[in-house]
Amino acid sequence: MVDGGRLLELSRVAVNTGVIGKTYPPAEYTVGREKIREYAHAVGETNPLHLDVGAARAAGYDDVVAPPMFAVVYSFPALWPALFDPEVGIDFARMVHGGQEFTWGPLVVAGDEITTTLSIADVSERAGNGFYVFATESVNQRGETVCSGRWSNIVRGA
Amino acid sequence: MQLGDELAPLAVTPDRYLTVRYAGASGDFNPIHIDEEFARQVGLPGRILHGLYTMAQVARAQTDAGGGPQSLKRLSVQFRGMGLPEQELVVTGTVSAVQDGVAIVECGCEQGGKRIIRNAEAELRRPDA
Numbered sequence: 001m002v003d004g005g006r007l008l009e010l011s012r013v014a015v016n017t018g019v020i021g022k023t024y025p026p027a028e029y030t031v032g033r034e035k036i037r038e039y040a041h042a043v044g045e046t047n048p049l050h051l052d053v054g055a056a057r058a059a060g061y062d063d064v065v066a067p068p069m070f071a072v073v074y075s076f077p078a079l080w081p082a083l084f085d086p087e088v089g090i091d092f093a094r095m096v097h098g099g100q101e102f103t104w105g106p107l108v109v110a111g112d113e114i115t116t117t118l119s120i121a122d123v124s125e126r127a128g129n130g131f132y133v134f135a136t137e138s139v140n141q142r143g144e145t146v147c148s149g150r151w152s153n154i155v156r157g158a
Numbered sequence: 159m160q161l162g163d164e165l166a167p168l169a170v171t172p173d174r175y176l177t178v179r180y181a182g183a184s185g186d187f188n189p190i191h192i193d194e195e196f197a198r199q200v201g202l203p204g205r206i207l208h209g210l211y212t213m214a215q216v217a218r219a220q221t222d223a224g225g226g227p228q229s230l231k232r233l234s235v236q237f238r239g240m241g242l243p244e245q246e247l248v249v250t251g252t253v254s255a256v257q258d259g260v261a262i263v264e265c266g267c268e269q270g271g272k273r274i275i276r277n278a279e280a281e282l283r284r285p286d287a
Contacts, residue, residue, distance in 0.1 A: 035183075042183035043214040044170055049227060068221065068230045069214040076185045092188075093200060097209040101234035107227055150234075 013130035013157045015123050019088050023119040027077035033110035036064045039073055056109070063110035071102050071147040075136050078116035079151070082134055088120065090132060091155055098131070099152035105145045113141040121150065128157030159223070159261045159284045165251035168219040172207060172243050180211045207241030209275075216267050216278055219249040223263075224282045231260070232281040239274045241267075251280065259284050 033053070040050035048055035049065040056064045066073075083090055108114065115138070122133040136149040177191045186208055189196040197205045213235050220230050241247065251265030261282045267275035 039183040042176070042179045043211060043218065045218065047221070047226060065227055067214070067217070068227055068233070069210065069217045072184050072186075072210050072214075097237050099234070099236040100210065100213055101232070103232045104230060 013091075013094075013125060013128060013155050014089065015125045015130045015132075016087060016089055017123050019085075019120050020123055021120065022082075022085075022087070023117060024078065024081045024085075026115045026117045027081075029074040029077055029114045029116065031066060031070075031074060031108055031110050031112045031114060033064055035073065036066050036070060036110055039070050040067055043067065043069065061107070061109050066108040066110075068102065068104050068147075070108065071104070071138065071149060074108070074114040075116050075138055075147070075149055078118040078136055079134065082118055082120060083153075088123075088132065090130075090153070094156045096154050096156065097152070098154040099150075101150040103148045105147065106140070108140065108146050112146075114138050114146065130155040130157075159253055159256065159282070161253055161256050163253045165219055165223045165249075165253075165263065165265070168215060168222065168249040169246055170215055171246045172211070172241075174243055176211070176243055177205055177207060180208055184208065184210065186210070202240065203242065205243060207243060209237040209241075212237075212241045212247060212267055212275055215247055216249050216251075216265055216275055216280075219251060219265065220263060220280045220282055223251075224284070229283045230280065231283060233278070235275045235278040237274065238276050239272050241269055241274045245269050247274075251278075256284070 045067050118136050121135040124131045132153045134151040138147045140146050181187045221227050247269050249267045251263040253261050254264045255262040261284050263280040265278045
């Protein structure tokens, strides 16, 4: 239990505001060339920078370039421990994704090693629904922040 | 890219099995996206699109307009309603501010007349800057 934790039993969703500020161990992800290509195909990317090593190298990159939204892929490993943390207490079956923000730094290319840390930025209750905001920061092997994310999840009351 | 300019609209119709491919590509295997029966059991009309897939389409409209992945510096969206497979998604956007080589684009995504992503805002490095 996080010190100072307060369990609010309001309507149907009980939120534990005591987890605000909680952080989790960093999650590592090594970016693979075929993973970038698989992701790019799935979302309909046609830019050869994402698909063709030759085109990416000709443009000055070391390997195929991850589309910006590939941030989802390298950030996910950091998300699961918080989503399923009993202390956070998210009812996964009632959760919907309310909003998302990403801010990007240098582009990610195949071969990069990305380390993502997550902290719980906010937990609140409004109109019987629980609101959970996670903040992620993803850093590459050179220590550059390649992406910061804010993930807003809503757990619907009954 | 000038104040008031509209982005070229991006239209895409996710096919029947898109959610399965996106689940594999992204790592998000929540059954509401891939299991028709499960989705209905929890009160959905059927399998729904991943919100982050739809957000990726909004991102793609930006990077197409900006001249590549390096142009997109920030994107924030709010998810409203549900996207469904086999129906066209249309992403639109309008440049609402231009400053120091950066354009702010107000954008969104619509499906069947419903705005499933709204209040979206992108920060785009202008290709001509």
